Amino acid sequence: MQTLKVDLGERSYPIYIGEGLLDQPELLAPHIAGRQVAIVSNETVAPLYLERLSKTLGAWSVLPVILPDGEAHKNWETLQLIFDALLTARHDRRTTVVALGGGVIGDMAGFAAACYQRGVDFIQVPTTLLSQVDSSVGGKTGINHPLGKNMVGAFYQPNAVLIDTTSLRTLPARELSAGLAEVIKYGLICDEPFLGWLEDNMVALRQLDSTALTEAIRRSCAAKAAVVGADERESGVRATLNLGHTFGHAIETHMGYGVWLHGEAVAAGTVMALEMSMRLGWIDQTARDRGIRLMQDAGLPVVPPEEMTPAHFMEHMAVDKKVLDGRLRLVLLRQLGEAVITDDYPKEILQATLAADYRAIVAQREVVTAQ
Amino acid sequence: MQTLKVDLGERSYPIYIGEGLLDQPELLAPHIAGRQVAIVSNETVAPLYLERLSKTLGAWSVLPVILPDGEAHKNWETLQLIFDALLTARHDRRTTVVALGGGVIGDMAGFAAACYQRGVDFIQVPTTLLSQVDSSVGGKTGINHPLGKNMVGAFYQPNAVLIDTTSLRTLPARELSAGLAEVIKYGLICDEPFLGWLEDNMVALRQLDSTALTEAIRRSCAAKAAVVGADERESGVRATLNLGHTFGHAIETHMGYGVWLHGEAVAAGTVMALEMSMRLGWIDQTARDRGIRLMQDAGLPVVPPEEMTPAHFMEHMAVDKKVLDGRLRLVLLRQLGEAVITDDYPKEILQATLAADYRAIVAQREVVTAQ
Structure with missing residues (x-):
């Protein structure tokens, strides 16, 4: 496993890169403060990796939030599904939102984490090459607007980025x-x-x-x-x-x-x-x-x-x-x-x-x- | 005029309190970086003060954004009207959003400023006593969710708060x-x-x-x-x-x-x-x-x-x-x-x-x- 650090003062965080990291709870544990975790994923990625990650997070109360797949759904209506799920399950401001998927999931889950109760903890678990090398690092989150891409969003850094290279085996x-x-x-x-x-x-x-x-x-x-x-x-x-x-x-x-x-x-x-x-x-x-x-x-x-x-x-x-x-x-x-x-x-x-x-x-x- | 300072390091800002401050461009000028200003107000406050504030901001390109009045409208649909207006008028990330109204307007305009292009400048001009003594100071912004009040939002500090006490004369x-x-x-x-x-x-x-x-x-x-x-x-x-x-x-x-x-x-x-x-x-x-x-x-x-x-x-x-x-x-x-x-x-x-x-x-x- 390789570990990099994004150096942003008190908002610094590690990037873990390697094979099989999805199965290692000891990597995630130091980055989860409360007892509640919401895993935000989509209809394509969830069947492949949700059960595995949920098992890894077995020590926490895990709420799965499954969104429709695709850039076309990177909008407010889909974001609202995350807020609906968090509020219905009564997740409080110590919850941790985990993004499990590609860039669209990371952008939306990150923006939801930035806004939910004015900001909760957030972990990126990118499963596509694009999100692993780009969108999961750096804290850009957001959604599209009919008049422009990524026009609504926040700079919001994750607590950690976990990159399991084996997830690329299922990538088209x-x-x-x-x-x-x-x-x-x-x-x-x-x-x-x-x-x-x-x-x-x-x-x-x-x-x-x-x-x-x-x-x-x-x-x-x-x-x-x-x-x-x-x-x-x-x-x-x-x-x-x-x-x-x-x-x-x-x-x-x-x-x-x-x-x-x-x-x-x-x-x-x-x-x-x-x-x-x-x-x-x-x-x-x-x-x-x-x-x-x-x-x-x-x-x-x-x-x-x-x-x-x-x-x-x-x-x-x-x-x-x-x-x-x-x-x-x-x-x-x-x-x-x-x-x-x-x-x-x-x-x-x-x-x-x-x-x-x-x-x-x-x-x-x-x-x-x-x- | 009284001036207070909210001390938050590089995000510090002044609060100006006094009579007739709405007519003093020199108070606002140091806090506006670009050429574009969007004044977000509502149907009740705009007829009373929008023209006056627009005149004060005559040196800038001013976009008025008039929202329906009331806490019942403090939701995503209304927030979206601000993004629609900003994008339609092609406001860029150096625009300044000015909230002219009570707490609902301040919360929504502030949240819109926090999210638009991942954050633009923001000035509070509160016109109700409640917003003058509470919501305009401190950077809490956000909207309501059907399952809870202020559940979606951001901590986002204004560049300045301008409190004109004469605006209370029109307050019920x-x-x-x-x-x-x-x-x-x-x-x-x-x-x-x-x-x-x-x-x-x-x-x-x-x-x-x-x-x-x-x-x-x-x-x-x-x-x-x-x-x-x-x-x-x-x-x-x-x-x-x-x-x-x-x-x-x-x-x-x-x-x-x-x-x-x-x-x-x-x-x-x-x-x-x-x-x-x-x-x-x-x-x-x-x-x-x-x-x-x-x-x-x-x-x-x-x-x-x-x-x-x-x-x-x-x-x-x-x-x-x-x-x-x-x-x-x-x-x-x-x-x-x-x-x-x-x-x-x-x-x-x-x-x-x-x-x-x-x-x-x-x-x-x-x-x-x-x-």
């Missing part, structure tokens, strides 16, 4: 790929050598090689923990974690939540950010194509939806949380391994990026690779 | 009395000399004497600021601010939100807490009757609803936020001016308190007073 391949989009992101924004490691290990990762997975998760969480420790509330460097996300959120919003997986939208959005960084003269074509190839090798889409016009992107991006006083800030790459957030770019370059022919770009890259 | 007498319940509470829990001042000035307060009002608000806010500064998240002494509230919340929940005003329920609940403190031998009958008389002189009900049985109280109190691991903690008086929170009391004394004949107690007090 498409979702594994979606998680790899965020893993690749860490290499692009702050760890260039990791890109080389990923190029060497992508096949092993997609075959669920346990050693490779543990290393990829550890390295991703360490990168995220460092960034979050430096900037918890995203006043600066933390925003660089959103490489590809502004374009990606526009894709998710336009297509309807859940049609594209978050990681898939981030992959295509990252390709757009690479393209724009190249058009600004910050990275060269080789660097751009290296990023595109990693996304492709991870089994991810690298071309935005054909039906989306530049106007569609602009419309959705105008409500992005990174808009400040009317100016859209974007996360771009100065070089591979170094991201910046900036609103200081020529508007024509953003327009050209939105209008670029990504099919042609990818096809050209493939020709080059094949030579 | 019944609501002024409701505010006085909380004013009297401060005397009972931590400022015994204030009780004497209140006995001398109750007539002046009910006649809206400006000097008396300013002094009562200043002294109440100072008491609250001291308690909140010592215990922001209610792990200890802050809970004593809830004298009469556990019984009072049971009354509000049972009667339906908004049938009894919050202050009215607190007044009757405080009488119950005085009665229980007397039955425990902590205060004598003279002290109990002094508290009852102050509530009566403030125009407040001192007898719980006749239709409520002890079983009704127990049922509603079981979901109180002060329940910890199944034990109900109550705020009681060791003596006038000194409150404690405790779950260490004989259950029979709680039962006897719930079953007491408050009509007879009050009638007896009146006979004694009349002698």
Whole structure:
């Protein structure tokens, strides 16, 4: 087992990573203060892991709360089901909410923990690669609004994050790929050598090689923990974690939540950010194509939806949380391994990026690779 | 103008108290970071003060958000109207939410500010006595749930609190009395000399004497600021601010939100807490009757609803936020001016308190007073 620490003063917490951690009550016990625990999960994950985790938590009074599965349910109506269950079972303010599932479950259970009786304890048990390397670490919680993704939420840190790598064995391949989009992101924004490691290990990762997975998760969480420790509330460097996300959120919003997986939208959005960084003269074509190839090798889409016009992107991006006083800030790459957030770019370059022919770009890259 | 400070480290903020402060942009300007301001008010208060405050904020882009009036609307559906308005008007994370109204508006606008884009700036402009002396100070925000009052919310501090005493001129007498319940509470829990001042000035307060009002608000806010500064998240002494509230919340929940005003329920609940403190031998009958008389002189009900049985109280109190691991903690008086929170009391004394004949107690007090 590997243990990392997210360093946030009195709100610091450990991340445990390893095989079979779901069965180890001694990891969770120090993080549960009261006698009541609510395990929030969904209809897909609960049949796989709820009984096992409930058994591990046998010393506590366990309340299961099973939500419908999917980003489309990441809204107030579903959140309300958690409050209903907690209040009906008379959970008091010393209860601990445990999120068992992917990013949607973690975001909703965390937001419920942030709001229930103005804040109760919270533990993340992420079961998807995406949530293990990204959303379970750092305290961002929330729900979607019809007018924008994650527009309602809280910064609320968990007491602990427990990552059992064996839970990836039940994860659909498409979702594994979606998680790899965020893993690749860490290499692009702050760890260039990791890109080389990923190029060497992508096949092993997609075959669920346990050693490779543990290393990829550890390295991703360490990168995220460092960034979050430096900037918890995203006043600066933390925003660089959103490489590809502004374009990606526009894709998710336009297509309807859940049609594209978050990681898939981030992959295509990252390709757009690479393209724009190249058009600004910050990275060269080789660097751009290296990023595109990693996304492709991870089994991810690298071309935005054909039906989306530049106007569609602009419309959705105008409500992005990174808009400040009317100016859209974007996360771009100065070089591979170094991201910046900036609103200081020529508007024509953003327009050209939105209008670029990504099919042609990818096809050209493939020709080059094949030579 | 009087200025108090709520001392919470980097989340410290000032409370301004005085006549005509609504018209002074220089008080608000230092607390507004961006260019966008949303004034959240309700159908009753907006016609009285919205135009005036909008004019004061003429240097900013002002978005008015008008909600239906009343505790019955303190729920998610109404909160959603704030998010809808902010997103439709494309307010970004540098927006400032200004609450213009009573406690319900402050709680909802504050909770919306806490959640919108995971937290934006917030200013309280309370227009009722209750909100001026209580809910606008201290950062408790939230909404009700069908199964319990204030069950969903956040601790979220404002950037500033602006109290214009002239706004009390438009307040219905019944609501002024409701505010006085909380004013009297401060005397009972931590400022015994204030009780004497209140006995001398109750007539002046009910006649809206400006000097008396300013002094009562200043002294109440100072008491609250001291308690909140010592215990922001209610792990200890802050809970004593809830004298009469556990019984009072049971009354509000049972009667339906908004049938009894919050202050009215607190007044009757405080009488119950005085009665229980007397039955425990902590205060004598003279002290109990002094508290009852102050509530009566403030125009407040001192007898719980006749239709409520002890079983009704127990049922509603079981979901109180002060329940910890199944034990109900109550705020009681060791003596006038000194409150404690405790779950260490004989259950029979709680039962006897719930079953007491408050009509007879009050009638007896009146006979004694009349002698």
